[in-house]
Amino acid sequence: QLSQRITNITGGGSDGWDVFYKARRLISEGTSVTELTIGEHDIGTDPAILTAMDRAATGGHTGYAIVPGITSLRKAVAARIQDRTGVATTYRNILITPGGQSALFAAHLATCNAGDRALFIDPYYATYPGTIRSVGGIPVPIPTRAREAFLPQSESIAAEAAKGAATLLINTPNNPTGTVYDRETLTGIAETSIAHDLWLISDEVYDTQIWNGQHISPRALPGMADRTLVIGSMSKSHAMTGSRIGWICAPEHVVDHLINLATHTTYGVAGFIQDAAEFALAQGVELEEKIAEPFRRRRDLAQAILAGQNTVGMIPSQGAMYLMLDIRATGLSGEDFAHSLLDAHHIAVMPGESFGASAAGHVRVAMTVDDSRFAASLQTLVDHAIS
């Protein structure tokens, strides 16, 4: 018998990614499919970052790297966070992790006991419930409404927190909705976290992809630095998805325990990847903006294509590389619509239902193909919805 923890990860149900698997099967059979499914950039990692990686590897940085992360990289991450939030941050607040997903797991293991309820906002990044189950926690999605741009309401969080909960996980800019939480929403979340003594896990892996407004980290709000664990990653900001490099920023005593966990799990991150990450961060916002720019352009293209028809609605996308489209006027579920679009036009998008019940009747479109193919695919999606 395998452990309940591991067999429970998917909750016993389908993972809701049938359309994605079908698209992959069609591709393996030789069909040309436009994949607007996962958050993978259409450009590779910047050549200058690859050169830095190569230099580090051939220079011999291939042995065990120090478990918490190379001190100079921890310092660079701390400086980036302090500069952008104004919150005093040192390298002792930072653990370098193999990507944001590993950081999400470690953050929950650190704050959630087996049997504890762990709150998160629905719609959500698809791994959240499984990550919580994998540490023995009980996932509790908190519904939001499309007409409120999927922004969480403090009263809904407070109602669940009042039943007892260890953690609250939020994600801004948001995958899958493209929503960026405003100060008022985050202040409500902070006050609720303090009132109910919750750890706040703040997933900020899209912090460089902002189309409107600004990214606010809740760690910077009054009373929050002591109870917030920020999840960061260079997957999206620096197109380094395959390098597996991210971090947790947390109070020092939490990081000390996380280092102990890392010693017994990942045993750190490859040194040459960390060197490349340090090089990438040293390029500053200029490189981050260059990587984010195509998604901003495509978001603008989408707004122009969707204007002037009312079958497909777009949740105002303020950030992140995705669009959440409302296809309820077609009378189809997100899942049925996504299957029919794939079958008829070989365009793969994700059903909203894959990201929680609140996104039913929607589809998520990743803006991850070049501008002209993106525009043509979106037009086909609209025509398909109208027909």
Ligand code: PLP
């Ligand atoms: N959090 C969110 C909201 C994501 O969308 C992703 C990846 O798509 C991750 C975390 C994990 O990213 P990674 O493990 O590549 O850093």
